[in-house]
Amino acid sequence: MRKTALYPGTFDPITNGHFDIIERALRLFDEVIIAVAISQDKKPMFSLDERIEMTKEAVKSLSNVTVVGFDNLTVELAKAHNASIIIRGLRAVSDFEYELQLGYLNNSLDDTIETVYLMPKLQNAFVSSSIVRNLLKFNGKTDHILPKEVQKIIGNMTSCTLH
Template sequence: MANKAIYPGSFDPVTNGHLDIIERAYNVFDHVVVAVLHNRKKEPFFSIDQRVKLIEESVKHMPGVEVDAFHGLLVDYVKEIKADTIVRGLRAVSDFEYEMQAASINRKLEPGVETFFMMTNHQYSYLSSSIVKEVAEYGADVSGLVPAHVEEALRKQFEKKNRG
């Protein structure tokens, strides 16, 4: 087994597709860090702290999984935490094109870091955080798309947003 892998993303919110990748990475690597990206270009639905807590609740049964947040270049964070590998999930060919470019620049910036691509389980190939938020906004059932505590957090966040 490889030593330490990092699975970066916005996770706004974490979905069952993300959790599938986390669980499968957990079976391959000794230690997995789920790293929540603070992206200044996006206005998040959940705060960094909320996203970290939602993921922590989702992975508490996996002792080799840690949740953290970061900003800046991914390769800088990878070096900082002394990870060996970046894990990325692929849903479609369009994901591969983007992820291949990202992996190439990361390898250029930090030659010792590998990128490990995992195909998403077919039952989650359509799933994204954006779709989950859109469906939840209209009050539709998202129970098969996210864990129950994330579904509850979405409901509360939309209630809060609609009141304010």
């Protein structure tokens, strides 16, 4: 039976840590759907379309990966795409409590969908989208923590109106 996993997140922007999790998930599952959330509550720096474009560019070399945008419950999106697994990344102990609660919530909504937690490689353990956004605000160096395709897109945003 084909196993499809859903990897939801804001991806504002997608980082090397996210990419690392995607590569790990592909070793375990037949297909990975990256679900980019609208996440208006988080007030993202990049629009949904920009985040989807960056994510698609970052993963274009990977097989069996699809990128979609969404604005509904994660378990509903998983069902709609026949995904029986939700992937979540854990960088540090501080992530664990929140992710555990989210996993239990999703399980209470649909107990046929499992949550699998994956850790990035140690070199990416400190990388988060919020760190990247802070660096971008101050024109800090980000090429070591962003996929090169994403770095190029952000660099090409010559209008420099990062939201």
